[in-house]
Amino acid sequence: MSEIASASLPARTPLPWGHWWRQVRAILRLELRKGFRRSYGLYLLALAPIIVPLAILIVRTVSADFDRGFGVPEATQFYAGFYQAFMLRIVIFLACVAVFGNLIRRETLDRSLHYYFLSPLRRELLVVAKYLTGLLVSFLLFGVATVVTFVLTYAPLESTAVRQFLFGGHGLSHLGSYLLVTFLACAGYGAVFLFFGFFFKSPALPALAVFGWEAILFLLPPLLKQASVMHYLQSLCPVPVPERLLALLADAPSPWVAIPGLLVLAVVLVAISAWKIRRMEISYDES
């Protein structure tokens, strides 16, 4: 570029990434301080999945007959069904409704959102920071729940077989996959409910709709299955669970499609939420 041409262009100010990152960390700290410390319902929800394998562990400990015919393959199959049917579809789903559906709504209800709006802060950054806070909290809680339930499922089995499964077989890679699915579930459902939080006064209605949609997923034709978070999550689970009666079978997307697909979905929904908050007016009286 010639000197004249470059001189006529306005000087580009570098984006203040360092400043933005400091603001994101400040929001994260504030959100954790004011909101999540006292979210006892969420902690109970994270404890709920631990009860099932814990109960089985106790029964096995007190009953010698219970173990007969229940080895590593059976435990693996049991955990796959338990994780997909209970943890993924109910526990993590509900947690995402509670956490992400209330990220903005809670502050509208307690009339404190304007304090953020009165700060020298890009509103898009507020959405991103709040989403990251939700993701951090939900993944920490349910990542830990995933690890604990996994360990409890294999804990009562014969130790040599378990050690072989974990360190010589697929055990650790299974655990890694489940953690990845937990993370992507939080990211995907989190973005969905953050998005709906801008369009619905209560998260209950969209939550019911999404829950219903995901529940009838097995009946949907292959094309419609693609418009579902669960379809991609299931495909990433290391152990397939047999489809139910009347299920319309569809090819499972490969991880190369499922992982970027879910992440792109999350980014798009967070971006729309950020656009939405830019136009948002504070009108607590209507909420």
Add this chain to the structure above:
Amino acid sequence: MIASPAGADRRVVFENVSKFYGDVLGVNRVNLSIPPGITGLVGPNGSGKTTLMNLMVGLIRPTRGRISVLGMEPYDAEHLFRQVGYASQYDSFPPGLTGYQFVESYLRVHGFTAKEAEAMTWKTLERVGLVEPAGRKVAGYSKGMRQRARLAQAIAHQPSVLVLDEPLNGLDPMARAEAIALFRELADGGLHVIVSSHILHEVDLISDQVVLIHGGYVVAEGEIADVRDEMEEQHPVQVLIRCDRPSLLASRVFEQDHVVEARILEDGHSLLVRTRDADRFHLVLNEIVLGNGLTVESVAPADADVSAVYQYLIGSDGEKQ
């Protein structure tokens, strides 16, 4: 940035601004240019004061018209709120925070470092008298303390424009006097302090200029004395004089063509005069007093305060004149 006329970069400017909430009028065709100093936004509840303030800081957007604050658009939060602080009338706080955490946390959101935020927080809490309860949860504060906490949060980053919605509500007389002194100190330092109130005498005490608003319309704007002067023809100025011979004074002043009424009050020592030309009246009064050897105890305007002006403008039936 909005292209602004000269000087607008030092003012808060409304250009033909209207705001409707659906079919409900918030404010209509507002034109204002607010200079530094203390400006009182005066009007009864529901007159549109909070709407004006919320428009000023971009919490709501105008249906039409333009607003600029020191040359900035109100929606450019990233730049605007380095210069502007707003204490809203919402008596609500983020849950679970202490007074210290409340102020410090939002300073961190501004982008200040931990060390800067800590120093600024203590300085501000000291300024509003909240150092002692700083470690207690805001939820346990009295109404006056919560009001001061909001004020602290609004001034902590040292803004150039301070917007305060009913800031004296809930304060006891002592705290009220301290708050007014603080507003005066900030205004003397060159800040815009824009204060709303529905208590007229309160605004009289603190404002350099006033914006009178009623039913969503700005009915008058400027220094209260100037606004009053403009109304002399329709509403003659009332002057209350306490002297030793009010009947003699009454007969003398009534000879003046601009005096429309001279009435001795029940205490027998006070004379209430209504005149269409206050300046000429004061000159004549001096001559009469000196010429007749009257002893005058006091001369005071009886209707030059915001309350009287507002009453004249709005009328007893609440209609804009």
